[in-house]
Amino acid sequence: VVPGYQDETGDQHLLHAAAIELGLPVMVKAAAGGGGRGMRVVRSEGELDEALAGAARESTAAFGDGRLFIERFIVGGRHVEAQIFGDSSGRVVFLGERECSIQRRHQKVIEESPSPALDATLRKRLADAAVRAGEAVAYTNAGTVEFLLQPDGQFYFLEMNTRLQVEHPVDLVEWQIRVASGEDLPAQVPPSRGSALEFRIYAEDPATGFLPQPGRIAELTAPAGDDVRFDGGYETGDTVSAFYDPLIGKMIVRGDDREDALRRAAAALGATVVRGLTTNVGLLRAVVTAPDFASAAFDTTWLERSLEAGSLELEPPCEAIVAALAFDLVGGTTHPAETTGRWRPGGYEATLRYTVQGRDITVTHRRTAAGSWTVGLNDRHVELRAIVGGDGELTFALNGRMVAASVSARADHLRIQLAGDLNLHIVDRAGPRYGSGSGGKGARATGNGDIVAPLPGIVVKILVDAGQAVESQQALAVVEAMKMEHALKATREGIVSEVLVAEGERVEEGRLLIRMSENALASDPSIEPA
Template sequence: MITKLLVANRGEIAARVMRTAHAMGIATVAVYSDPDADAPFVALADEAVRLPGASPTDTYLRADLVVAAARATGADAVHPGYGFLSENAGFARDCAAAGLTFVGPTPEAIASMGSKLEAKALMEAAGVPVLPGATLPDGAPLPSDLDFPVLVKAAFGGGGRGMRIVRSAAELRDAVDGARREAASAFGDGTVFLERYVEDPRHVEVQIVGDSRGEVVHLFERECSIQRRYQKIVEESPSPAVDETLRAELGAAAVAAGKAIGYTGAGTVEFVLDRDGAFFFLEVNTRLQVEHPVTELVTGLDLVAVQLRVAEGHALPPEVTGASIAGHAIEVRLYAEDVPAGYLPATGTLHRFDIPELPGIRVDAGVTDGSVVSPHYDPMLAKVIAHGTTRDEAARTLARALARAGIHGVTTNRDLLVGILRDDEFLAGGTDTGYLPRHPELVTPGPDDGERVRAVAAALARQAEHRAGATVLRDLPSGWRNVGGPPQTVAYAVGDRTLEVAYSFRRSGLDVAVDGAAHELRLVSATPELVVLDRDGVRRRYLVHRADAKTFVDGPDGSSGFVDVPRFADPNAVAHAGSLLAPMPGTVVRVLAAGGDSVAAGAALVVLEAMKMEHTVAAPVDGVVTELHVSPGDQVETRQVLAVVEAGASEATGEAS
């Protein structure tokens, strides 16, 4: 029996594993880095051990520190979650050597899937359809006989880390080098894998579970085709593209794959499904998947509980071997990221994190009110999952829960997710890996018609707060004059834009304008937390939350975050013309130019890494690098000046500063 379980992971998966362990009467131990000291999963554990440092390579990827933490707390088992050490055969061996039960497959099974070429050979021998490919260890030369396009991806680990599409030999070197860096950062191994790329396939995977007696069964398929940066953001079970015949074929192939490697515990066999219905093996993820909740909701099983019982030596129970599908489940990954800016990771403090508890909704979150989202780890805040009798019902319920959520302080992909769930093509089941490129209107939406009204609500809540704090005549509205007077004004920053709200309380009612354009609105009521406005006979309620100099407004027509603009701007806050600003907090991993260099527009100058993803900052114009303010290894903040490029400057003027 397992009596004390160390969870060698962080965030929502650590909390999710702990909840099941506690329900089974198992004590838990957390390990945490310095930025995670106050994270919810740490508070949930019975005991917690600090891993000094911030970066994954110094903390969660240190197998020696994790094993030492298990020994120090008397844990007798380790659950690796997903990511980090979960598919590291060496870590599984270290656990066994220390007398710890590793909740997962054997080291041999993990190792057999670690080499993609060996994995494909095993699968082909087991009768599973495969795609051609080759591995490239660190330092290995590039092959010269490739048929393009090819896909470059990390040979160890998953989650889209290090993945690149390469369509010509000229692109290969940069793609492989970048993929190696990301793979090394995310998984501690820079080996990458080349594979024939199938254009816009469906990504369909099959959940398998096996026990130590050699029995392996499948728990049906999941559709994971909607992806950004080759990382899934919407997953569902069952797949709308899979009928009973194809389900049986996929299940049989997945079980054959599991038996070929002697699989125990919960794992996933991933396939690509082309437009003709043919499927090809991608890989076996020898761990629990991020998207496992959709399988749990349609089967009624707790996959973590199944993992723990298998690790204790039990056979698969009848509810697993005889599982069936009931209803439909859809999961979305809520990320801290700026979608229109190119899915840039976002950081900051979550002043509020509130997703309504609707029937059929499950939230697996790694954050709560007050959580700080740092640049060191994956930007996923939570998984929000809906289960319904039908696919349409699940999509509708999930979209409403997300749209009504209060998520304040950090930019997220919430609007993109809601847009997908309400899109006609998605609702018709027409999803593949090319879905998002076909829908730029979801990635970069047009003007938000409700934003100006929400700005008015923010301003009126602000004046209500001021009047509530007044010591005299608090029943009079701000700016009241018997004989009239100029309107009250307040300016808000919204991204790179500014909105100015001007309002006056007249005997005839409220006069209000946004950026000089009048709006016909009737104020029904206003408090610092709630403003009710009537527009064209339609009454809407706006919830208002103020935190520091920020105001967050949630209404039936959408949500906005506004930042107070000071009346008198700081002249030192204006960047010099030609300045290249950091688009996000992160670490400088490469500097590709020096002071005095002539550069062409679009030339890469600085490469940043944040949340395990790389972002290149390029020259905006043809010119000369006149200032360079960063070096590899530097930590930078959003809008920090990295370099200055002056258009038309002579090389003699360039100096490194």
Template sequence: MFDSLLIANRGEIACRIIRTARKLGLRTIAVYSDADRQARHVALADEAWHIGPAPAAQSYLQADKLLDVARRAGAGAIHPGYGFLAENADFAAACGAAGLTFIGPTVEAIRAMGSKSAAKTIMQQAGVPLVPGYHGDDQDLQTLRAAAGEIGFPLLVKASAGGGGKGMRVVRDPAELDAAIEGARREAAASFGDDKLLLERYLEQPRHVEIQVFADSHGRVLHLFERDCSVQRRHQKVLEEAPAPGMTAELRRAMGAAAVTAAEAIGYVGAGTVEFLLDTDGSFYFMEMNTRLQVEHPVTELITGQDLVDWQLRVAAGEPLPCRQEELNIHGHAIEARIYAEDPARDFLPSIGCLHHLQFPSEDGHLRIDTGVRQGDEVSIHYDPMIAKLIVWDRDRPAALRRLRRALEQVEVAGVKTNVGFLSAVAGQDDFAAGTFDTGFIEQHRDELIPETAPASDLVLVLASLYLLLSREAEAQRAAVDSHDPWSPWHLTDGWRLNDDNHHRFCFTDGETDVEAKVHYRSGGCLVELSSGTIEASGSLAEDGSLQASIAGRKLQARVVRRGAELDVLVAGHAHRLLLHDPYAEAFDQEDAGGSVTAPMPGKIIAVMVDQGARVKRGTPLVILEAMKMEHTITAPADGVIAELNYQAGALVDEGAPLLVFDADEGT
């Protein structure tokens, strides 16, 4: 086996590869961009090399730079992880030409599956079932229109290259077809450098079930059973599990055999995933093959007891697979939840910022955390906003679900918005618990899973007040110890007042609303007076910063993270931000933003859809903003006139940047 390995990736997968390679005694070489100088994978590796600026196109996607580092560092092999250059046939070929072992399939296999259109042709010839559709080379608009008419609506327009929901549109009305094709082409070109599209019949209630396959260079191909990846937002997976709920032994054998046939049809070697759409009648259709390791591979590892990264390295070194198909068995049930820095209430827009506080539950035989970040790291616009993968295992699905819900309650993140509360809602939803869900699950239950933003609860306000009170007491005690007169009454924090009840008054801003809490001192605790009533509270701050509290007789653990006037209250997997307001401080009014339409997040303007002076209706597309390689269309908030355009296509903008000035009609 090669003795040194360069990991051409970042984040949690780079960390995972480094840990596994170290167990095999390999020297690990990491690469990093300007944004990743202090990243976790850089600290874990034996050595790390700088490869360029933060944008991936100037660093992690620069094949020449990666090969140069491999040569200079003396690497014997390159592992591409997933994403970036993992499925780039030219990069795999360049590795071979440089005398490096590419940890992945052959160049021919990558090319065969790199085009969804070509892949479907190969699968059709191999007898693997396909969804009716068009995947021809003729990309003329008239040809696509004609093909769409033959396939029928609803229709799925998708990029032939790549994945992850990028360059994908569902079209239900023929009148929307041209716009969907244009948008999908533009997004596909930006994400994959290839604007070729394919069309498929859109199945209304399918499940997304994929089969993990593995092959060695000695002719053995096997599968490691299925994963259900149906819970998706914007066609991107959020929660995956293995085995798939409701899967019968007969259907498992059929799908496994089809996946092995797909791999054999292209002479596959290494780890791969064959993805299928499973219809309500039990029919399944080939969707695509990912010629790499998948983000969700840990659930397969947990139910089979195998290390797929270890298998990758050994197979790449020429070793045979360590077992036969009949030696593989399913043990228990595993579920993976992807924790993202994103705001579900804003259509899952990424949330950029610093991870001021980050804590996960402790790992054990039932819980695994895969992460590439640490407390204090920045979530950047340049890369995928995933914070961690939380994976649970137990003897069966109900037990695994209970563990998932409990583990999510113990996740603490402050500094950015996350989807932890959303994941908890999914894990507790009745249809999900029953296993009766499909790829439309999130949209079907959106109101239930993503309720409207609620004001701070009494519990949040009491916890914030108790934290402030305990913090002031701790500060006073420290000041007393450091002073020449530790018994001075000026060190007291009991809110004593002459001829008045002793209390503190805290004023918070909750969103756009000012809220007051009056804290009255009592022996052994306090009473927190809110507009809704008075609540008894007591507690203590632990050495790790957590808040041990008793609220109205209920004992619980929470955490309040303070940064200046900002307070993030974290309790039971939910986070709520408050602003501590000093009512006696001089107030400065912000300049009225008027009718400006602002950027919802940092990104790049790729299209301005209107002209200055144009009259538009509510909902008219105004600007298309690209962030995290996804397009976000910003629409008119009301009927009115475009008074001023502040940016042109190609401009980079920060969150909150005034994109244009909009004069709304009176009464709209």
């Protein structure tokens, strides 16, 4: 097992001392549950006390038990779990393993089987260890034995889930019923065939630290077929609540081998449509086509590290937004923005706004010559010219490069398929279409830096006082929602002018929590950042 320490008394001073003795980094975990709740990675002693306190709060909220334990954090580790099944005769069999290393907030986002990290020798070692664990306790039922795999092939026992996993897409229920009634397992266990992946589709915003995005689903469309299955908990018109886990559904894709499964997965995710709220579908699309994922060069921290480094593209391609604009221009639509635009050097500029994947995108366009426009997309500019369109097909030049797209217009949105791109891009025109600026539920601060509640929840911690100077990205408050804690951070340097809420107070989405003022650091050297 991973070296660690557990104290039944919940004494955080003892936990602190044990963490230092184990050696940082360490993983703080909830003793009473899992699913990423009550878990923290601590890399420095200065983070330790708050991590212990936060993990205890979160564990208490989720499981009614704030007890914790500490394990040494395995750098470069992968999460691999073995499926076993035992019957009343004492026989325990291995039914394959799942690779669960693509995680956020210590929760699985993508699972695949078999694990690309295991060769035949390592797979047998891991399978034998899992079976021995089941035999040691005369286990009867489906169960999952979880391991942490080091880069050198050494693995550690993490825990055993003594049940059929709730996310399990393989139907072992018949075996459970037969074994529970006293029957033995079949003499021959069906062999594994091909490769399969499961993708969890959440109503959350990867760009804001995976904050849940509750709201009404305007449209939910997922492909289905012999090799693609969608297990959904919601349908078009349903509302994702702010009080429960934001999981919308799971997509399971099978292929003849891993390469085939990845190809099918990219096509299935590309055809998935969720409108009305922000989801992680764009992130899943980016992951499944990422070179590191294709080569299986990842660990449990890869997803969050890749997002932080900006190596996963979350935004829709520029071509999709320009295609929407080109379609509107070719269609001869008279936009209200074109009568309320403004004159700029070089011509009259119109401003309008589209929404893609729950995010507002401000678009400006200014005619520079016959059939040519300068287009602004948020903070970048491109040149658009020579639009040719008809029967839903578009061809245009973007910065001198020809782009072809198919566009289908609906009452409140456009469906855009770029040539050579598997992804269907939905560009909404519903709601307040025109104007400047952007926002959305993922925003944590107003334009002047004031901190607002990004979703309904309870303020569990205020980390600053009025008059305190803070740095950009410094945590100012912690809000608990959906039994997970979310740190609200400063978007820039400044001074806390007023704290408007108290710890323990329930707040609604959009509630002003902390009022900020301009930073006085430059003019008053006596003020030290917190």
